[in-house]
Amino acid sequence: MNIGAIEAGGTKFVCGIGNEHGEIFEKISIPTRNPVETIKDVIAFFDGKEIDRMGIGSFGPIQVNRDQSDYGTILETPKTAWKYFPLLQTIKSYFPKDMPFEVDTDVNAAAFGELKWGAAKGLDSCVYFTVGTGIGAGAVIDGKIVHGLLHPEAGHMFVKRHPKDDFVGSCPYHGDCLEGLAAGTSMKERWGKAGVDIHNEEAWEMEAYYLAQTAINALLTYSPEKIIFGGGVLNHPGLIEKVREQFSKLLNGYIKKDEVIKNVENYIVLPGLGSEAGLKGSLALVL
Incomplete structure (x- = not known):
């Protein structure tokens, strides 16, 4: 299984491809600028690569409740260019509609990764x-x-x-x-x-x-x-x-x-x- 991963930080976006064992095969670091420029580079990294599903850990605050219409949207961030940016929906639009996605905060993702494979x-x-x-x-x-x-x-x-x-x-x-x-x-x-x-x-x-x-x-x-x-x-x-x-x-x-x-x-x-x-x-x- 090939899994896409995005760690969306305020300074940089780290994108990678790995598997269910926590192994990273390939990754890239992209400077965080405005949403248009940054997402363009993110999509370019994944273009043409075979991915079965994708997880996104983002800076916050971000809507993590799947039942809300703005699920995956960045909320009242001091990074004004990203305020209310629909991060998940924007990225999903470049991939097959039935591809599974999950989004959470970057630090919740880190905690979950540490529980599964780390300290x-x-x-x-x-x-x-x-x-x-x-x-x-x-x-x-x-x-x-x-x-x-x-x-x-x-x-x-x-x-x-x-x-x-x-x-x-x-x-x-x-x-x-x-x-x-x-x-x-x-x-x-x-x-x-x-x-x-x-x-x-x-x-x-x-x-x-x-x-x-x-x-x-x-x-x-x-x-x-x-x-x-x-x-x-x-x-x-x-x-x-x-x-x-x-x-x-x-x-x-x-x-x-x-x-x-x-x-x-x-x-x-x-x-x-x-x-x-x-x-x-x-x-x-x-x-």
Whole structure:
């Protein structure tokens, strides 16, 4: 079976072709511009290739309820050129009418891919946070992706401020929500440089403090069997270890399970699928 996969991100669209085992045979990265230019390149990649079905993991917010007429439409995104763009319907129009399609958020797809083939393989639940320009969250509980009213937007949860943090926050909606305090954008605004150039130990202790609260909130609300952190910010050496340390300190022994007391290094982890979590997750959506 040949499966088409699209990881539609705000910076780039990654398109690929793979199979039901999570193997990617071919892929391409396309810069995200306006919808017309971007979709033209996406369709050009798939042109002439044999595909049986397709999964799409997209930046959001996006309508994920199949019962709604705007299923697969990007909603109130700050990327103004894409606001209310019918992503799924536009792409479907280039393929046979009976070809199966599934669409979800990119981070929900990543969570699902990690459950099927990655760090949460063999489990029934996991929560995945991607920490990059913004912060997104995806959750799979009892083997099913969590939707509800829309889909998790836990990147905008409220967290306690670090005692030494006087940064106002970068989120245009909430100021100092999680994304406003801990996303790559907020780090750059607070410290005056991109994360890759930040060598201030205090900066990373502060980042770990916020991400540890993120993990605690996920544990206390979803009770997942695995918490996964991905995204460019997590590439910083030693950050995941700092998150685990702060997690244990802040949780203070409240949840008395070996997974979070004795084996936290196996509970809070980096993606098993690496940078392909979103693309492989998009494959998994249509299985």
